[in-house]
Amino acid sequence: MRNQIKILSILFLLAYNAALFNMSQKSSILELNRYKILTDSTGLELEDFMRSDEIWTKSSASIRTQITLIEENDSLFARAYVDRHNSWLKKDHNIEGTLFTHELYHARLAQAIAKDLSKKIDFYGYDKKTSLSKLDLYRKKLNFLQAKYDSESNHSRNELMQAYWEYKIDSLYNLDAQKEIFDEVSAFFPNPTVTHIWEYSDDTIYGKGTFVNKLEFIILKLNPSKIDSAYLVNYFTNKFFRENSKYNLIDFNPIAPNSILFGYSKDTVSKTETHNNILIDSQSNFYLARYAFPYFEEQDSTLIKVGERFFDSIKFKSDPTSPKIP
Template sequence: MKNQIKILSILFLLAYNAALFSIYQKTPSSNSERYKILNDSTDLALEDFMRTYEVWSNSSASIRTQITLINENDSLFARAYIDRHNSWLKKDHNIDGTLFTHELYHARLAKAVAKELSEKINFYGYSREKALSKLSLYQEKLNYLQAKYDSESNHSRNRTMQNYWEYKIDSLYNNGAHYQVFDGVSAFFPTEPRNHTIITLDDTISGKKNIRNDLEFHIWNLKRVKIDSAERFNYFVYIISWEDLKDIFVNIESPSSNLIMSGYSKNSINSKNVFDRLFFSKDSNYYFARYSFPLHDLKDSTYLKIGDQFFNSIKFDSK
């Protein structure tokens, strides 16, 4: 009986000390900066995970994000912020930065929702009282989206959905912003595209390129102004096939829009599905757009939705 009491006493002391340690970890130090405001020039960093991880948790990381209202230059803005004393990361689980990237997009999602509220405040000229009433609604929206992001991506374990959510969050933050890729031609890219040139057997083609993890977005200006219908098809197939793509399928679309034809093929070397589009603008230029992603069951429409959004975003100014 005495031994049982002694064992129970030891267990109680251990539990009590563990509870005290947990409380100590949750109590912010007066010398550290607990809250980090996020804006266009600030993002999540490894040093923002100030809290020791919860050893009893099944999760490998946690980030606490919220939205607040602040005054800047006599104007009212919504800003996302990180509670750094309630954010933690098991660094030994951060293989190849995958876990950190997942948490980074939690922070960027908070920035996107805060930016949306800021734009509403500015557009409608909300008073502080009105903005405060909207703040709680947008915090609820953020909480809902954060939970949905975790659920659908399975906390980054589902690579397909993680890619999809990163693209979606970038889209939300950029608010569908189009980049002017050529004179009179704009398109939506997740982030600002870079110059990209390809060299075929008889031509050098300049364009723009953006890579978002395993997803690639391209658009090139072909600058070929005199192509009849037959040559159009042959040239489109030529551009696709010179890269040694396999299983090429070409579909001739209705000429009622800028889209002339579309193609699908596989890059067996890099294990990618490749979707191509040929556009014709009113200034008599041809534009070749491409979207590619890892070889994947096309019955899953997740990646296809991203491609549709990219192709549908390509706009030509009327002249």
């Protein structure tokens, strides 16, 4: 009888230890899958929201992101990561939905902050101790911006502020992604551009443009045949400024950023608000920069802020001091 009890005890202990080992292995595997490093090629996916829906909150989604330091080949890099076990998304939302997009930009904001820290470490040659000190500051900065993003966009419910933050985060994320539009001009476009061809009876104009949420951004190279003020005013006004333009400002002695004429209009028929900026480089080449968006009677300044950031991103290779026009 005693022998049977011993054998049963041994078998029980073996089974118990095997179960503990199996649980430990599973826990290790789960822990390995918990944190996902975010890169340009490994972005946020639906599978990254691994936590079950939070039954004690009204929130439909949440993502936990942070930044860390990684050492590779004796060099330090900052990288953003997502805590998948503390991120959730309601099952009725898919990758095309606004809720996923809102969470995606939380991840992209973390990546933008990590990129900025990496550039600082590389540029100033920080050692490990200094880099860890900077990491703490950048984590606090990220937490502040994540909370501000949620607050101002009301967790994506405020569509205008969501559009503003998407452009703002894209601007940070692609800070060095100035795209050359023409030989002399580059600008920041957060999305891939498409070619624009505007045809008139006496002219054909080419350029680039893109849509970001509710906004359209365009840059065209103009072809005026004369360079005198009377002709140019007529050329610009007839082609690019509508009858219901609120105001036109003309200055043929341009100051930075090379703007000589600005026009602003609200089309009450198509419900579109358009902002035009005529620019000139040092070789007397003219460009139209434009942003447009749906017009609302109670329009706030949010989309205008986004458009002005686009205008500010336009850069000229040549000396910004442009020639005077007779």
